[in-house]
Amino acid sequence: MSDFSPGQRWISDGEAELGLGTILSCDPRSVTVLFGASQETRTYSSRQAPLTRVAFGSGDRIRAASGWTLTVDDSKESEGLIVYIGEDEQGELRELPEAQLADTMQFDQARDRLLTGQVDRNDWFDLRFRTLHHHHRVEQNPALGLAGPRIDLIPHQLYIADEVARRHAPRVLLADEVGLGKTIEAGLILHRLLLTGRAERALVLVPASLTHQWLVELLRRFALEVTLLDEQQSLAHGDSNPFETGQLVLASQDWLFANPHRQAQAQACQWDLLIVDEAHHLDWSPDHAGPGYACVGRLAADVPGLLLLTATPEQMGLESHFARLRLLDPDRYHSLERFKEEEQHYVEVAEAIDALERLPGSAEDHARLAAVMDEADSLALLDTLANPESGEPQQANARQQLRDQLLDRHGTGRVMFRNSRRHVGGFPERRLHVTELEPPSSYRRVLGRLERDEDYLDELLIETGLDHPEVLIYLDSMYRALSDDPLNTEPWWQFDPRVTWLMEKLADTGESGFANDKVLVIAHDRETAQGLAEGLRVLGGMHAPVFHEGLSLVERDRAAAAFADEEEGSQVLVCSEIGSEGRNFQFCRHLVMFDLPLHPDQLEQRIGRLDRIGQRHAIELHVPVFTGSPGEKLLRWYREGMDAFSAPHAVGSEIFDAFGDALADALLDEESLTEVITETRALFESRLAERDAGRNRLLELNACRHERADEVAAAIRELDEDRALPRYLELALDIFGVDSQELGGGIMHLQPSPQMLDGLPGLAKGEDGFSATFSRSRALARDDVHRLSWEHPLLREMMGRIIDGTMGNTALALLKHPSLPAGRVMAELIFRTHCPAPRTLHLNRFLPPTAVRVLLDESGVNLTDKISFTGLSKNLRKVKKAMARDLIRSRLDALRELLDRGEQEAERELPSIVESAQVRMREELDGELARLVALARHNPAVRDDELTALRDERSALDTAIEGTRLRLDAVRVIVTVGEES
Template sequence: MLSRLTPYQSQYVAWQLSRRMGADSADLLASTLVDAQVDLNPHQVEAALFAFRSPLSKGVILADEVGLGKTIEAGLVIAQRWAERKRRILIITPANLRKQWHQELQDKFSLQALILESSSHRQLRKDGHKYPFEQGNRVLICSYQFAKSKADELKRVPWDLVVMDEAHRLRNVYKPSNVIGKALKEALAHAPKVLLTATPLQNSLLELYGLVSLVDERVFGDLSSFRDQFGGIGHPPTLEKLRSRLQSVCMRTLRRQVQPYISYTKRIPMVEQFTPSQDEQALRDLVAEYLRRPQLNALPSGQRQLISLVLWKLLASSSYAIGGALGTMAQRLQDSLAQQPTEELTDALDEDFETLDQIEEEIESQPDDNEEGSATQRASVADELAELRSFQQLATNILDNAKGEALLKALGKAFAELAKLGANQKALVFTESRRTQDYLLKLLEQSPYAGQTVLFNGTNTGEEAQRVYAAWLQRHAGTDRITGSRTADTRAALVEHFRDSAKIMIATEAGAEGVNLQFCSLVINYDLPWNPQRIEQRIGRCHRYGQKHDVVVVNFIDHTNPADQRVYELLAQKFQLFEGVFGASDEVLGSIGSGVDFERRIAEIYQTCRSTEDIENSFQQLQLDLSAEINAAMLKTRQLLLENFDEAVQDKLKLRQTESTSARSRYERLLMDLTEAELEGHAEFDDTGFTLEQTPPGLNAEDAPPGRYELPRRSGEAHLYRTGHPLAQALIDQARQRSLPTARLRFSYDGYRLKVSTLQALRGASGWLALSVLTVEALGTAEDHLLLAATNQAGQALHEEDAEKLLRLPAELLSDAPAAPRAPAGLQQALQAQQEQRVREVNQRNLGYFEAEVQKLDAWADDLKGGLENDVKELDREIKDVRRTASVAATLEEKLHWQKRQRELEDRRNQLRRRIFDRQDEIDAQRSELIEELDGLMSKKSGTRTVFTIQWELT
């Protein structure tokens, strides 16, 4: 039976897989969906398509609720742009999410990214890259602070796409105080953007104005006109007008709307209380009193706030963590007395507390004002040094920590709970300190869990990690599991070792970023961060889409420490982090911004409150302040403005699920059919993939190494085959570029796996078939339209769908030349008719884009003019008030005063009226200029090329 494609069919399939598509094409994301290594949900595909809806759009805000995968939605947009060779792509994200983005792009979209920070930026400069942001070979990732510091560099790059994660940080961009927002708005004004935020509206409609202005300054007029128009949001017509304006730029999906498609498990909280030993309590009290002193020599005054926050956390972690920090501080004082160079304290602490640099980015240091050199100062340093050494000695003498013993108890209880749930006996233990991590490893190695523990931290350079890495390299030799990045591959090796061999992973905060551990359903916060977003990140490693079991979350409480208890209560009850289906709500997470300010507030309570009553009062105030941030009226407004009816959304998502699943499976089938045809004689194919026996001639062995290939990957050792794989790209190019003479093909109706009823009547018939490609360039993009036409022997055109169905059938090449001298005129006429129809469709679609953009510009111009006219009306109202006051003035002096005031206001009004005419002319000129720009983009070029012509017969 005939099975493999002929070169003609192979070329047609290659064009289907690689053609450039318009924004309205149903198959726009099809090849990207094939490449994505994630179970895509329909709302994610819908959101990505929303971002592509108009080529004239300057960007969108994707505002799905927490937990719905906005990263995946943005990843689809990024992957599609990458596939279109639009590769100047920048992701700006909070510092603590950089690694997560890096890993998600690699794991789910096979895209390599580069995290740009001070060190990597400097290194690129040293390596000869004058402008490190100007790279087209990798997606770039940086923090908001770093982006702001390099705003001038960002401005010079013609970005194809900028993604801003947690974009609610910039919602106050309209305020002069939002320095980062204003700098980035100016630097990236020219770039198409995707903003990601679950909380686009928190306290004021002006926040929504701010976010929209980041995307496109011409959706609304200026701030004054926005206030005038939409201040009375309770008025239904005003609400509907604002909602209408937002619909083209903002999309929001709710968790309840997607629950028919996504099954979420629950979180089950467990609390383990412990009582520190007398020595531990003494150490805690001594160090706490030390940290509360107004002046400390060991802490640089400009970084006191930052370092104190870290020390309070280390004090709560373990005696090993705080003991090491105390030793570092003492050594610095000793070096300063000996007048020797001292290491930056932040650098020294960063080796143990890995997230210090991320907190440091958000807590600005102040200039140091410590006096140096005086005899009194040296005596003070010597006294403080002696104290620190005594604290350090006390910490060193404490070998057993009560919380460590509590961990052993908690593991037993939690593993018993996992057994009830039928879940894997795996535990993910988080600590904020590398020294505590080492202590816990020793503790577990002396327990029934000996030999079952693996460490995961920011460097992963320990002996055990390197052994795991070496074994992983050997196991996966010759597969594309090995990326070549030692850091990324070591992380992958440790995760695999945890999944397959180890029972417990002890992770620092590095384990909360960019790793997926759905096979584990026990998260233990040995150290509890004060930042709710960090806790959500930690639990999210296990409690995520794909988790089959409820997730147990264990926390520890020192019941001798009232502040620790209140921190836990706040995080558990107000933030609802540890139980339920979804964890922390949008409202609460959005209200705390980056979370660092929230941590700083808690550190201040530890720093300043000594009595239980002080602690209680301070936490009550913190909770009140938090509640004030969550504005119920704004939540209702957000629902009315940004949310759509559940039934309508669910119907749309149901349709999108069917469409995207169909497109994905069709493209997978086309890719495998093409591959089998192009690799004939070089590979063995089966139902799940193929085995490449040797690299075919003309292909690079690096791009096409021999071995097992699967789509999707089912076995760990196979190469992940996809449209973006170098082998697939090479085969697509090979098939597309082949020059094919006119030939005769015989198609077999009975050889096809399905019945094609419309072709039955053509059995025994023959005719002609041709494929051409129409390329249209407009609106700054190019798109390819496949024109496929067929006629019968008499020259009568077949239906376009029948021509496409014909090429699906098995066929054999009968000869190199056709039986008839040339194709009938009807074939060319059919192609011409299709071309004219496609051009009309493109014109009609582009006209729709144009009209939508002109409507937006008209509304923007009207907003600005309306704002000016409102200013005149306000002055008219003031003049009437003054005139009324003057008429009833009791004395001549008062009357003269108000008459003078009236003249001043009338002069201002007259000036403003004259200014209005000038300003309206300016606005109209700007509008005309923008429409001229649009008109220039609308002008299109088109060209057609013939791909092949064949004579067909059907048996």
């Protein structure tokens, strides 16, 4: 009874979140406490009440229920209650009875929690210190944001992601050729921007056929959960803006571009980044902007960051390419005519770079370089190269600097990144297999009449409703369109020899057969794909899922998944032309082109579904054609005119624009076809030579700077091979209540235990958890296995909770040592830098939360340098909480003195921490600012707002770092014990 009196203030040991409690009543058996802030009442046994009396000492700041604060100087006791004496905010001497303390006072800080007897487990304290240490280390790693995703370390992807994600509000066109990983590049950029705080909200717009593929890719590779938004989901949110329901929103272009109301809602949101896939479909001309282009244009005007993705930036011609660049920077790309003029200048720059590699070279080489260089720094470097007395290292350095300057200062390389297969290398061989078949009588009858009667083509176009030359190339479509013909009495697939040929190949177990392999079949239109699948089922008893534009997104994904399943999946997948865009089927090496597309870019899109980076087999391209048919002539044009099957050349669109009409007219005339092929070949070779000499040459040189890519890859490997990660994770899992079971082969299974703390990613209570590995290669080989890294959501969640919360910020332990007398007290204090700054500054790359450890004995002697954290922790013993609270109560005055002394010791470390951070910041940003200012004099692709933002960022960082302070983050009291304890 004597321990409790009405009006006293106590806190709950097990429910500290209830706040400050007031004793309402007490008797010899029970005590009742009101926790006013949470409006909760608790009744405890008087003898075993889990309560700690709140008592503040000199220097503590406390708050009255009426709102004013008091800095405690002294206290007195009156009828069992404490009255605090001190100065208020105005410096006036006042008294504050404990009954009038604010109920909402929280004891989150280490000092408050310790002095009020709240102590955590000793291993929690260890985990907190190690978390600060590892967080500080990882946040400064140059690979932060790029090391966690489940990707191969491919140089050009790493370079682009690192280069773009460093920029303020990046606005770029990712235009790598098909299969080089534009989606991965965009995901890496997004992942790093999110992790570093430079972006918080992003909108991703993709074709309807790719929405689920993007959804899965962002989750599987980057562990990013996005909100997939469509009209049904939007209606479920009633009158509220559906785009406000998630930080990362993925939506179909087809849906958004057709809905002005939803466009207005999307535009009303605050986005940091907009990603648009397959951007070549955005229709624009000087006289007209299509609905998709107009929508993206309005969004791009408001959103700071913009990533446009397209494998064929010039598919619709140079005008279309200009339109994409115009979205990125309308001020820079405002005149199509001026843009065309700039294109002519790129040849000179490419020639200058080639001349640079030959230096000291000829007088002509020097002239080429001097013609594109007018800066004093460039001319000085050129003199160094020309000076025979310059050493080899000096010349190599000068050559590299000049090369970088030329690439930086000329062309569109700053806003457009385009890698080609020949530049990247490592791609498999493409093998073309052509099978000539005799056309069936139903097709031969029409083809024969076309050869005899010149006017029949016009009649056929009217009769079928098909376009020219599609009516000639897609004979099964023509047959279906002539359904009124009395001779057309059976489905086309019953007599078309291509169906029989395909069934035989699928059953053939020989080297030329498909029996043991997956096979992707692509046909021009939906009806052909459906008919072919029906023919395989009826004639051959083979199940072939169909993938076409008439299916829902879920049905398409189901078909693709059935094909991808290695054990029980279908051997063959039949696609319409929609299967040529975006989908990744690189696990397959056989592509059957049941017919040929008319446009070279569509042909390359088809092949690109299999011929992707990471493909480990030669690509087998199978084309069945009818002898003497227009389809066979189209095949000749592709093979002889532009080597279309051997490799992508990126000039198909221009060639088709030049010869598409002539080709259509020549499909029934062998002599005309030969002439078209000859002219096509001449233009093809000319355009390849121009590409190698001009802008594309510059783009390839600029799209991957291997020295930088190697540095990023090395930093990633450093984190991959970090031996501290498994040790840290083992300790964290134990403390957070997660069971870990080794499955063998470097794989473990993580599962919630009954004691697990709530809200851990992927570990909901009552569920099975997930399998995981630290190995990048194992994770790449197993889609069902998570890759654990410092960037994995589970690690970041646990570390975030520790750093931002109170877990482990107080502890008490016993130390038994023969040379130390019993009853001595030491304090291990962990201070942490505190530097409030907007997340967008990404301050952590220069000054992440930095721990300063101070170890004091009870006389105030600093033992930090003599006793390490690890050495001390190994010799400590845990103590029960009740005993810990009693020990703290008995040493309150001594502990206050040690806390004050420790703060003075820690403050001595602060100036060097601040200075080091400022040096790192100034070295990086001053160098980058100087580079961009010089670059802006030559390359208008450097936006004024980019320079302004960088200057503002440097100023804000300088101010923030200068204002850094230390605050006590955690404290452990250590009490020495004798041998008998």
